[in-house]
């Protein structure tokens with residue numbers, strides 16, 4: 459059937475008519491978008507400042523201080539140092555339910571220092587750490603979106619709470635299980651994971667892998683390797699036997715498993731029987747119960763290795779991560795805002811810059827992404843993110859925003875070239891708008907929260923959450939300290955020294 463559109467009305471006016479229906483939701487989002495456009499510079503000042511801090515996990519002192527100052531000035535209550543981690547930031551505005559939290563991180567990586575905008579390798583500080591995954595952009599986008607939501611809540615008298623959790627040391631999977639254990643998400647109705655990518659998208663399903671990381675230290679008895687080796691008990695022998703024992707187990711594990719290790723103490727010199735040996739393990743699988751089953755066998759193998767060598771050992775929990783359980787109801791809600799906001803309008807110069815970089819590094823020369831990704835399930839990746847734990851205690855959605863160059867892998871210096879560019883800045887605007895609009899929907903649509911919760915109840919019951927953190931374990935706040943302190947003084951020269959203020 460053909461629809462006759464009167465010439466004078468035209469397509470544009472019809473579109474305007476359609477958009478004006480349900481004005482209140484549109485009005486709220488429009489206000490959020492105006493706030494974000496007005497504060498785009500402040501947002502990217504935050505992200506760019508964090509880039510130059512280049513702080514490793516648990517050492518995010520400058521970054522967490524900047525976020526505390528900025529968000530407090532913007533009217534948020536900010537707690538620094540919660541769950542026993544000095545650089546853990548929890549910020550919130552409002553009161554009561556519904557309570558929606560953004561979950562993200564701001565840590566850099568060792569050796570990632572790079573001069574931003576330089577297409578060839580050129581560290582800012584030789585061997586120094588840097589943002590070769592672009593976590594710096596999370597800081598601006600999360601703060602900006604939360605501020606825009608706050609402005610809308612105030613203007614339209616919307617009840618509830620908007621919160622941001624900046625968890626330390628994502629790159630070492632070192633903080634979220636502690637933040638969950640401390641109860642931060644007990645009264646939260648939904649969370650949205652926020653991450654940089656080369657496109658604007660969301661997704662649902664089990665996103666990645668479970669991981670358990672522990673350090674096994676064996677203690678023996680030293681002796682001269684030639685004069686009285688019979689008096690010695692070799693702790694490095696125990697390490698080697700543990701490694702061999704696990705190799706014998708590999709045949710009998712599920713095809714989905716992963717296990718990798720490094721020997722962190724392997725003796726001093728051959729003629730000294732080592733009284734100390736150490737091996738650090740990662741065990742992973744598609745689900746946490748499966749990973750835990752393998753991990754328990756690993757501990758048994760350590761017992762066997764100790765028995766064979768007459769040594770003793772202790773296990774120190776290092777890190778753990780549940781796979782992300784990403785909620786489909788929340789994905790559908792976020793997708794609507796992905797489609798509403800759309801990809802940034804890149805200039806030809808930006809496309810050309812991306813193509814030049816891709817060509818230079820033998821990557822597919824595709825320029826920048828121009829279309830948002832349609833909603834769909836996503837393949838389960840075998841990497842891990844400790845924010846996974848959160849998704850087993852509260853319904854979690856996920857949002858990626860387009861601030862990176864297609865084809866460039868994170869954890870390589872190449873990913874540190876663009877995080878402060880105009881491409882990143884535009885992508886951050888799109889990310890903040892999509893995030894703010896999604897939080898507004900969650901705060902104002904009780905049915906959405908109920909539906910997400912009902913789905914969560916079904917899915918999470920299949921695999922009830924348990925914490926891998928031993929009851930007496932404390933976060934490793936010394937993590938990366940000496941590495942960071944080697945470079946901090948040289949890095950300080952590049953600090954932007956900005957004081958972003960939202961208005």
Ligand SMILES: [Zn+2]
Pocket residue numbers: 591593628653
């Ligand atoms: Zn990341």
